[in-house]
Structure formats: structure tokens, C-alpha cells
Amino acid sequence: MSGSHNGWADLFSAENRGSAITLSAGVALYATNSYIVITILPSVVQDIGGLAWYAWNTTLYVVCSILGSALSARLMRTAGPRGSYLMATAIFIAGAAICTAAPNMPVLLLGRALQGLGGGFLFALSYAMINLLFKESLWPRAMALISAMWGIATLVGPAVGGIFAELHAWRWAFGLLLPVTSLFGVWVWRILPKSRHDRQPDEPLPLMQLALLTGAVLVVSAGSLSSSGLINLLGFVVAVAMILILRHREFTADVRLLPRNALRRSSPLYGLYLVMTLLIIGLGCELFVPYLLQHLHGQTPLAAGYITAAAAAGWTLSEVASSGWTGRRADGAIICGPLILAAGLLLLLFTVPVAFGLPWLNISGVVLGLTLAGFGIGLGWPHLLTRVLQQAPEEDREKAGASITVVQSFAAALGAALAGTVANFAGVDKGDSGAASAAFWMFLLFAVPALLAVWIAWRSVRVRRLQGRAKTSLSGDLSQG
Template identity: 50%
Template sequence: MTEQKIGWSALLSGSNGIRSLALAGGVALHAINVYIATTILPSVVAEIGGLDYYAWNTTLFIVASIIGSVLSANLLAVSGPRGAYVVAAGLFGLGTFICALAPSMPILLLGRFVQGLGGGLLFALAYAMIRLVFPQALWPRAMAVVSGMWGVATLAGPAIGGTFAELGSWRMAFWAVLPTTGLFAALAFAILPGRSPDTDEKPGLAVPQLALLILAVFVVSLGSVNPKLVWNIAGIAAALFLVAILVLIEGRAETRLLPRGAFRLSSPLCMLFVTISVLAIAVTVSEMFIPLFLQVLHAQTPLIAGYLSVLMSVGWTMGSIMSSSNQGRRAEKAVRLAPVVALSGMILLALLMPGGSQGEWLVLGPLSAAFILVGAGVGISWPHLLTRILQAAPPGEQDLASASITTVQLFATALGSALAGMVVNLAGLTDPGGHAGTQNAAFWLFAVFAIAPLIGVFSAARALGKDERR
């Protein structure tokens, strides 16, 4: 296939263009909701309470998304692309409806869980469909399109959430999503095929491993809301124990949660999964609390705080699209450079965010640059990391690899969000709270989680080194 045939026109025109529209639409729906919820959450807790469970809105959403991602292959086999996308959109719409009516934090968390289940299906189905409907030469660009939808979400999500938050009607932000969900379901039904050409039988479901994975996230989350350090440590220890059991079961199971080699440290596949995990954690924990930090420490309105926080995703999107055409050594350099760039952004945030300001651009400008650095550090490597995972999967496990990308990414972000809640609560976000508590929480959040991209520096180098020796 010539370079011209594998360019952007090959992906975005003709039948490929229609398929790209369907994949992009599902991811955009999921991503826009993420930014709406992030932007309005300070207003939500101000009305219905639940500051101690601030991080749980993200944790439960992502836990449910993990379940959806694991079920995606089964749903695709049973219902086909058309039916799978309609079911996913229906669940997403139901969760949004519950959130819009929620009178208390527990009900809101229920809605976020149902939303996450539908969103996880939409997210994972996009990766599965990339492998099914596009030639391998187009995979990096298709991955970049999926990432690019987070850039679209950075425009729409904060605009919807921030506008309604400033009007004192955060519920309308959820109501506004419902018509779009219905339109997407109709579009998917109209343009997607009824059956998948190479999915003839329902794959097995790794129920024990999935249960252990979810339980690990929950025990960390339960520990994170307790003010006593001993319970926080107990939650982390219990989660590590559960993951260890998962690894043992996975090594002997016929039905696997991840492809063979995913838990073997000597495997390139393992190092690739480690790299996407730590990079995803760096972005997730930052974006989750940035709107709150900007409003309390830097005197920003919900709308402006929302837009500034999504600069991280703008950096991710720009990095993905600009880097997606890299091949060979240039792609390897992008993977090696990415964690270094993200690490520099995290260090800047630890130094600059706690200082506080009245919104002067001499302060907000460097902060904005730090947001972009963290996002770009992930984006420039993302299409190549995901493509390498599909290529490195053992023969016959490509479907599993497609679903596992979302599973691992979401598990990492769920665990990261739970740990982030633990860090900020221990650092004083709720006790003593206020300006001083938020300052302390901001410093320790970014300082602690700078470790994530630092790990990525080494895991990326090992993954590439092992790839070269294979």
C-alpha cells in the first residue's frame, strides 16, 4: 500500500469515512460526558453535598466502564456492531437520565455507574472496530481519530457544563446530553453492519479476574474516604493482594482477561501496558481536581476553570494527530520522549498550582503550558503504543488485545482516581479544608503522581528494547 493510500484521505473518505464517523461519535459521546461531569462537579457537591465522595464520581464511572469494556467483545459477538452500539448508547442515556434527576450523592453515583457501563462499551467497541474494519496501515491514524474526539470534547464538555453551572442549573447539563445520545443511536443503527464479519461465536468471559479487578479498585476507594492513614494503607495493601491473586488465576485460566504475556515482566506486551497505564494515570488524576484547584486557589469561574483544565486533553489530541504519521525510528523516539514531556508538566504543576493567585495571566499562562505538556506527553506516543499492543498480541488473541486496551487504561485511571482521592484527603482537602487545605492537597497530588510518568520513562525504554530484540 502506497503512502498516498494510507494517508488521511483513505481513512476519512468513502466507506471508511462513514465507519470513522460511527467510531468517533461513540467516543465523543463518552468523552464529552467526562468533561461535563468534571466541570459541574464543584457545583453538584455545593448543592447536594458529598465532598468526601468527590473522587468516587470518577472511580465508579470508570469501574463501570471497565465492566463495559470487558463485556464489549461478547456484546459485539451476540448483537453485531449495529446492535452493540445501540445497546451501549441506551445504557449511557439511562445513566444520564438518572444523574439529571439525582436528589443526593448516592443516586448521582448510581447514575454515573450506569453511564460508565454504556461509556465503557462505546469506548472499547471503537478499538475493536478499528482492527475489524480498517487495514493495519490505517490503525495509527484511526487511533489518532479516536484520541481526537477527546479534543472535540474539550470544546463541547466544558462549554455545556460550565455554562449551566454558572446559571445555577447543573442538572440541565445532563439533560442536554440526552438528545445527542438518541441521535447517535439512530446514526449507529442506520450505518453500521448488522453482523461482524469475523466474530462468529461468543468469546468467554473472565468473571473471576474481572471481579478481582473491580474489587481491587473498590477497596482502595473505600480506604481513600477514611481520614485515618491506617485504613488508607490497608486499602492499598488489600488491592495489591487482590491483583496478585488475579495474576495467579490469569496464568492458569482458559478464559483470559488480557492476552498472554501481559503480566510477564520480561514481555514487551507487559511493558507496553505499564506505559499506557502510568501515562493515563498522570492525565486522569490531574484533570479530576484541576477545576476545583483553579476555582479555589486561582479565583476562576466554573466555565473558565473547565476550559483551562481541558488544555491537557488538547495537548493529548494535538500530540496524537501530529505524531500518528510517524513510522519506524521516529515512532520509537515519540514513545521514548512522551513520558519525559509528561513528567516535566507534572513537576511544573506541583510547583505552580499551590501558589494561588487572583487569576493573573502571568500565573495562569505557565499553568496552561504545564497542562498542555502533560497531555502532549501522552498524545505523542498514544497511537504507537496502542498499535504495538495489537501487533504484539499472541496469534489468535487480537480481539482480546483490542478489548484489553480499554480495560487496562480504565483500570489504571480508576485506581489512579481512587489513590488521588486518598492523597488529597490526607493532604487536607476536607480537613482543614478551605484555601490552606486545598493548597496542600494540590502540591501533594502533583508531587506524588509525578512518579507515574517517571515509571513510564523506564517502561517505554524496556518495551522498545525488547521489541528490537524479538
């Protein structure tokens, strides 16, 4: 098949255009909401309090996104493409409405939980439907398009959040989502089919694995509320134990969360999932960047939001640029990506905690560091996701599509929880000195998973190459025989 039938023009052909717009628009809502909230959070806690719960706004949102991601396949089987998207949209709208009227942090967190559940459905349904709506040669392009919505979010999210924050009207940032999301629902009603042609029977939910996955994140988050290092460490240890139990459960349970044998070290999926997890955790410290920029560098909410969005811009740029790569170029992107992420975090280590020299030069270093961090993740991201779908057993393809967002959401929630732990322990609420200390330790510690991902990515690529050579050799022997 010629490359001309596998490019962007084919993705936006009359046959595919409606589906491509629908899937990408759902993720655009999820992503834009994320950047709106990251931008307005400093203003929110200034108005209704709850700095100790700062990271929970993201953690709880993403934990509920995990549940939405895990339940998305069942929802689509039960309600069909159109019904599942409409239900996800309704839940998202309900969460936005609660956030708009929230009088205090607990109520806001309730709204964020509902937003996360609805957003998780939208996010996972987009990936899960790629292999149903598009031919395999278009999967990398479709994934790049969906991920490119984070680039759109970097333009829209900080602008919406920053403008309303500077007007001291952060509630209207949530309120604006209500009509926009409603219009998306109308579009879904017109475009998506009501039912699937390949309707499959429901299977039981992996309730134990879901409980362990979300519990691990919540344990770390709960520990972050304490200033005691022992409590923080205990939360981390319990979380690791829960993840190990989950891994064992995936081997023995009849109902699995991930494709069969995905968590065995010999499985190619194991390395792919691990690299994805470490990359997303490495960017978890991004959550506190707007707060740090406003308190340590005197930036306005709007400016801080746009500076923070440089990470997503870098991610989008590299993902779109590398989505057409194959073979060794794709392998190189997977290996080099984590190294670039680590370089970006180390640059932030020297530019965020302390303002030095000319302000524009200092901020330029912050922007470059964030851009490099995002660029490093996006460089190999479409190839990691494509290989997850390719390596999954045929009967688990749908589960593999949903697993992408489960793994990504889990890593994002864990990254946010760990960032909250480091920030609270370092004294982020103790003035500028505490904020500087939190920034230093966050960027230093979060470079560790990025560097670890370099080694795991190299091993994963090496194993894939060896397997490819073995298959080629076997095919040659069979043809000669």
C-alpha cells in the first residue's frame, strides 16, 4: 500500500473525517480542561483555601479517569459508540457544573472526580475506537492526531484559565465548559453510529485490579498530606505492595485489566508499559509549575499557564514530526525520548528554584526545559502506543486500546501524588524558601524515572530486534526446506 494512502490526507478523507474529528474533539475537551485547571489552581486555593490538597485536584481527577478508562470497553459494548460518548459527555458536564458552584475544596474535589470519570471515558473511547474505525496503516497518524489535541489545549487552556484567573472569576472557567461540551454532544449525536456491527458479549470487570490500582495512588496521596517523612515513606511502600499484588492478580485472575501476560517480564508489552509509565511520572512535577512561577518568578496566572503549556507544545511537536517514522528511526525515538525528558528536567532544576540574571533569560530557560521535557515524551510516544496494539493478542486488541489510557492515567495520577508528597514534605506552603526547596527536590527526583526509562527502552527495542531477526531466520529456513 502506498504511503499516499496512509498519510494525513487519507485520515481526513470523506470516509474518515467525521470519526477523526469526533475522537480528537473528545480528547481536546479532556486536555483543555486539564490546562484550564492547572492554570487557575493557584487562584482557586487563594479564594477557597486547601493548598495541602493542591495535588488532589489532579490526582482525584486522574484516578477517576482510570475508572472511566477501564470501564470504557464495557460502556461501548452496552451503549454503542454514540451512547457511550453521550453518557461520558453528560458526566463531564455534571462535574463542570459542580466545580462552577463549589463553595470549598471538598465540593470542588467532588466535581473534579466527576470530570475525571467523564473525561476518562472520552479519553479511552478515543483510543479504543481507533482500531475499529481506521485501517492499521493509519493508526500512528490517528494516535498522533489525538495526542496533538494536547497542543490545541496548550493554546486554549492557559488562555481561558489565565484570563478568568486574572479577572478573579475562576468559576467561569469551569462554566465555559458547559456550553462547549453540550455542543460536542450534539456533534456526537449526528456523527457516530448508534451501535456496533461486531457486538461482543460483556465480560466481568477486574474489580480487584481496579481497586488496587486506584488504591495505590490514593495511599501515596494520603501520605502526602503529612509532613512526616515516615508517613510519606509508608504510603509509598504500601503503594508498591499493592502494585505487586495487582501484578500477581493479573496472572491468576480469569478477568484481567491488561492484555494476557502483559506484566510478565518476558512479554514485549511489559517493557512498553513500563517506559510509558516512567515517562508520564517524570512529567508529574509539571502540576506545580504555575504555582512556582507565580510565587518565585512573579509571573501572572496567564503567563504562568502559557509557560507551563510549553511541555505539551513540545510533546505535540515531536509526536507529529515522528509519527511517520518506522524501523530504526522509530526505535531511536523510543530510546532518545526519555534522555531528552531527563535533560529538560535537569534544566528546570537550575532555572525554576532560584531566579537569577535577567528575568527574560531565566524564564527562557524554564520554557526550554519544559519544551524539552514534553518533546522527549512525544518523540517515541506514537510508536510505543502502536506497538502496544501490535503486540497484544488478537482477542485482546480492544483491551489493549483501553489499557493505553489506563496506564497513562495511572502514571499521571501517581506522578501528581508523588509531586504532592515531595512538595508538601519540602514545605511548599512555607513562603518562597519552601517553594524553592520544593522545586529543587521535585525536578531532581523526577529526573530519576526518566533516566531509568532510557535503559528499559533500550532493552525493549533490543528484544524486539532480536525477535524480528529470529522470525526472519525461521522464515528463511522454512522456505529453503
